[in-house]
Amino acid sequence: MSDTHTHHDLIVVGAGFAGMYTVIHGVRAGLDVLGLEAGNDVGGTWYWNRYPGARCDVESIDYSFSFDEDLQREWRWTERYATQPEIHRYLAYVADRYDVRRSFRFGEFVDGADWDEDTQRWTVRTRDGLVASARWLVMATGSLSTPILPDIPGRDSFAGDVYQTSVWPDEHPDFAGQRVAVIGTGSSAVQSIPIFAESADELVVYQRTANYSVPAFNRLLDDAEWDQVLERYDERRELSWNGLAGSPWGSHPIPFEDVPEDERDAIFEEAWERGGVLFAKAFQGLTAKPEINAAARDFFERKIGGIVQDPQTLADLTPHNHAIGTKRICTDSGYFETFNLPHVDLVNLRRDPIVEISPEGIRTESGARGFDVIVYATGFDAMTGSLTRIDIRGRDGALLRDAWADGATTYLGVAVPGFPNLLVLNGPGTPSVLSNMALTSEQQGDYALRLIAYSDENGYTSVEARADSAHAWDAHGAELAGKTLFGDAESWYTGANIAGKARGFLPYIGGFRPYIDRVDAVAAEGYPGFVLTRA
Numbered sequence: 001m002s003d004t005h006t007h008h009d010l011i012v013v014g015a016g017f018a019g020m021y022t023v024i025h026g027v028r029a030g031l032d033v034l035g036l037e038a039g040n041d042v043g044g045t046w047y048w049n050r051y052p053g054a055r056c057d058v059e060s061i062d063y064s065f066s067f068d069e070d071l072q073r074e075w076r077w078t079e080r081y082a083t084q085p086e087i088h089r090y091l092a093y094v095a096d097r098y099d100v101r102r103s104f105r106f107g108e109f110v111d112g113a114d115w116d117e118d119t120q121r122w123t124v125r126t127r128d129g130l131v132a133s134a135r136w137l138v139m140a141t142g143s144l145s146t147p148i149l150p151d152i153p154g155r156d157s158f159a160g161d162v163y164q165t166s167v168w169p170d171e172h173p174d175f176a177g178q179r180v181a182v183i184g185t186g187s188s189a190v191q192s193i194p195i196f197a198e199s200a201d202e203l204v205v206y207q208r209t210a211n212y213s214v215p216a217f218n219r220l221l222d223d224a225e226w227d228q229v230l231e232r233y234d235e236r237r238e239l240s241w242n243g244l245a246g247s248p249w250g251s252h253p254i255p256f257e258d259v260p261e262d263e264r265d266a267i268f269e270e271a272w273e274r275g276g277v278l279f280a281k282a283f284q285g286l287t288a289k290p291e292i293n294a295a296a297r298d299f300f301e302r303k304i305g306g307i308v309q310d311p312q313t314l315a316d317l318t319p320h321n322h323a324i325g326t327k328r329i330c331t332d333s334g335y336f337e338t339f340n341l342p343h344v345d346l347v348n349l350r351r352d353p354i355v356e357i358s359p360e361g362i363r364t365e366s367g368a369r370g371f372d373v374i375v376y377a378t379g380f381d382a383m384t385g386s387l388t389r390i391d392i393r394g395r396d397g398a399l400l401r402d403a404w405a406d407g408a409t410t411y412l413g414v415a416v417p418g419f420p421n422l423l424v425l426n427g428p429g430t431p432s433v434l435s436n437m438a439l440t441s442e443q444q445g446d447y448a449l450r451l452i453a454y455s456d457e458n459g460y461t462s463v464e465a466r467a468d469s470a471h472a473w474d475a476h477g478a479e480l481a482g483k484t485l486f487g488d489a490e491s492w493y494t495g496a497n498i499a500g501k502a503r504g505f506l507p508y509i510g511g512f513r514p515y516i517d518r519v520d521a522v523a524a525e526g527y528p529g530f531v532l533t534r535a
């Protein structure tokens, strides 16, 4: 499609959880909605990240829409942690059930959006020439959707096959008989490495930073367990909506200090067996208080000490550069065990940095190794990249990319000064990436639609965050983050994984429910902190 010029009430960019929710409910609210999506189907993150072993680290029964009781009961999850194909099937099912695809244009990568003060409208352009305008623009472009490749000399000279976990091909390549290198040890690598090891002849993992990973303890959900879930779904959802991270799990009720030292391990063990990221909830304050964190690290180190056999490999796999939980704890199935296999090797890049990639393979300071395949699991320009790579021009032609050059600024995480009628979902200043994205997407979509409805009902034509209110929101977020250990980690939460990116703690760390209460209070008071204008 090219040069189409259509006019709408609302344009939603992105067909992941947040975009789909907003389209479904925008249409229900009677708005003329156009959805634009770069992929060829719904799914967002779960459309692109098809690498072997890709799973969500939030339990399937929580990581799903809660807005429709019937939907919740008719979709039967098969595993505790759903795989990418199952989540994608779920979202495709949701798309069919609510006729979502009818509103979307797929295969349309949005590369520009301009605010026109005279018409009080956004004009949105795609790479393939589609042009459309709307009164409102909702960016549901995802938090981890702009993949990055490392800047390694000779990177593009490699003569073998190159893959990137975040843009994996439909047809899974067969690594049988291949010498495979993986660069990166974040969640994507931790999930895929054990699977690559099953078929590859030789697997070498290039690790820059050792990572904390806790077993998923994944299992099939049998009918008896499923019946129990259905019986108590309401209660589970209520806990999730009222919790700090959108899941029903909380921390141990007794503060760490009040638990006798010899009883603490039992509590860590319980949290460990809950699996994955939930380990960070063992005790309240685990990611804020150094003594609790140190105890959790010690427990973790004893655990992996019991798994990894080679002492040097164990030393290299032990995280030294950040407190546990300050980068999202990976959720694995057999990650550390994989390094006991004779054909799997680990290269610690802090001791032995990569010098170059050649047509044959990878050369580090200690020597060269030949490969047939290199897999990059090197992460994303998180939280801001999917917005700053688009030419979004607000009032007076100001670019969002420039406005955020010294750090992302938002009011309540949803609005940006100078960009009227632009609403960002799950962006900087929201708790989304620290929470259950399925529920935060509902909350964010809802918030945007309520603001639109309020504005329309009162005859306003533009709504814009005030600079001072955004400043106060940023400062509030920074103050909360400053009370934790998160700021010390070189993570994508702080922009540290991208050279030259402004540093600052991007998510809102005050918790899901407290965030909802704050932003709902603003709505209830008629949106102080925003400038509402009738043109």
Ligand code: NA7
Binding pocket: 144, 150, 151, 165, 183, 184, 185, 186, 187, 188, 189, 206, 207, 208, 209, 328, 349, 377, 378, 379, 380, 490, 492, 497
């Ligand atoms: P992550 O978590 O950002 O992991 C990226 C990994 O790639 C991480 O281990 C990085 O090391 C590594 N990396 C990045 N650049 C390089 C270079 N130049 N050389 C070597 N290694 C490098 O992305 P994922 O896709 O795994 O997971 C993203 C999120 O998805 C995850 O947090 C979950 O929320 C779900 P570093 O640690 O920066 O030293």
